[in-house]
Amino acid sequence: xxxxxxxxxxxxxxxxxxxxxxxxxxSEHQCMLDFIHGVLPDILASIGGGRSSLKIxxxxxxxxxxxxxxxxxxxxxxxxxxxxxxxxEPSDEMLYNYKVLVSKTPNLEHVNFKWNKMTASxxxxxxxxxxxxxxxxxxxxxxxxxxxxxPHATVSFFRSLLNENxxxxxxxxxxxxGWGKLWKMYKADLCKGDTSQCVTTGDIKSFLDADGIKYKxxxxxxxxxxxxxxxxxxxxGELLLDFLTEVVDFTRSAPPDLRAGVMDLLRHPDCSAEAxxxxxxxxxxxxxxxxx
Ligand SMILES: C[S@@+](CC[C@H](N)C(=O)[O-])C[C@H]1O[C@@H](n2cnc3c(N)ncnc32)[C@H](O)[C@@H]1O
Numbered sequence: 255x256x257x258x259x260x261x262x263x264x265x266x267x268x269x270x271x272x273x274x275x276x277x278x279x280x281s282e283h284q285c286m287l288d289f290i291h292g293v294l295p296d297i298l299a300s301i302g303g304g305r306s307s308l309k310i311x312x313x314x315x316x317x318x319x320x321x322x323x324x325x326x327x328x329x330x331x332x333x334x335x336x337x338x339x340x341x342x343e344p345s346d347e348m349l350y351n352y353k354v355l356v357s358k359t360p361n362l363e364h365v366n367f368k369w370n371k372m373t374a375s376x377x378x379x380x381x382x383x384x385x386x387x388x389x390x391x392x393x394x395x396x397x398x399x400x401x402x403x404x405p406h407a408t409v410s411f412f413r414s415l416l417n418e419n420x421x422x423x424x425x426x427x428x429x430x431x432g433w434g435k436l437w438k439m440y441k442a443d444l445c446k447g448d449t450s451q452c453v454t455t456g457d458i459k460s461f462l463d464a465d466g467i468k469y470k471x472x473x474x475x476x477x478x479x480x481x482x483x484x485x486x487x488x489x490x491g492e493l494l495l496d497f498l499t500e501v502v503d504f505t506r507s508a509p510p511d512l513r514a515g516v517m518d519l520l521r522h523p524d525c526s527a528e529a530x531x532x533x534x535x536x537x538x539x540x541x542x543x544x545x546x
Contacts, residue, residue, distance in 0.1 A: 257443065257509070260502040263401060270347060272497040275490055280478035280537050283319065286396070286425065289474055289541060290323045297543060299331045301391045303419045307336040308391045313374050313412065314398025315341045318352030322359055324394065329364065340368045342377045374402050378411050389417035396425045401449050406461045416546035424542045428473060429456030432525035432536040436498065439519055443512055444499050451500055455540035469542045476537040480520060484533060
């Protein structure tokens with residue numbers, strides 16, 4: 255059954271705090287960096303079609319840590335090319351942090367940043383109202399499709415912006431991860447706003463397969479230490495639990511039976527492994543790479 259929870263996505267302050275803690279407690283960014291340094295360079299080498307500048311679009315870029323790493327790999331593959339880097343990001347704080355990071359990062363003179371403080375759907379409306387026809391060489395949507403109302407329509411729109419030889423990469427949690435298991439069991443009970451929230455790469459692959467769209471996929475094994483979630487009254491544990499359930503103050507706002515069921519599943523071998531006194535949640539991610 256659905257409960258009248260407050261969605262974490264609607265509480266910007268708590269969302270940002272819990273996301274930061276999630277990054278500290280997980281290998282989320284490390285496994286993505288391994289991908290960016292190991293696999294992405296060959297993908298980036300294939301874009302551009304010999305043009306003298308490259309157009310990049312980041313959707314839901316957050317504070318830009320991964321974006322700048324990708325831009326640096328891009329420069330290695332296309333030295334000397336100018337880059338137009340557009341950012342679509344609705345959070346003021348994230349955009350501010352991204353700009354600070356840019357100001358502290360050397361060797362970005364060849365990159366022109368364009369900041370769009372808006373959601374993916376606002377960007378789509380803006381694009382259509384202005385009748386824009388610009389094409390992109392590389393678009394990335396990293397851990398953001400949870401926050402759109404219709405992931406299928408969003409992927410279709412952004413893919414339509416690709417230049418020939420362009421690539422779109424999507425990163426989300428895998429349906430094989432602990433998240434996939436948690437959502438399979440509790441999707442209907444946990445927070446439901448007007449966004450899709452519980453989407454995994456399994457859902458995206460289903461509609462890509464149905465539409466006959468080819469893609470390559472890469473699994474990124476990743477873990478998250480959720481031991482604190484099981485310490486009664488631990489503030490950070492409660493914050494992580496909010497991130498896991500997407501519910502504000504899940505510990506106090508969930509009915510006891512739901513809370514007990516979620517806590518049991520979180521430490522069940524389907525979701526987590528226990529070793530050396532730690533409970534380690536399976537945060538496996540998956541990258542999907544789509545052509546134009
Ligand atoms: C989980 S964070 C991921 C940030 C970054 N891509 C990363 O992996 O570090 C999700 C990001 O999507 C942004 N976001 C939320 N709703 C969005 C929407 N409707 N359209 C675009 N971005 C959105 C959030 O502000 C946040 O920066």
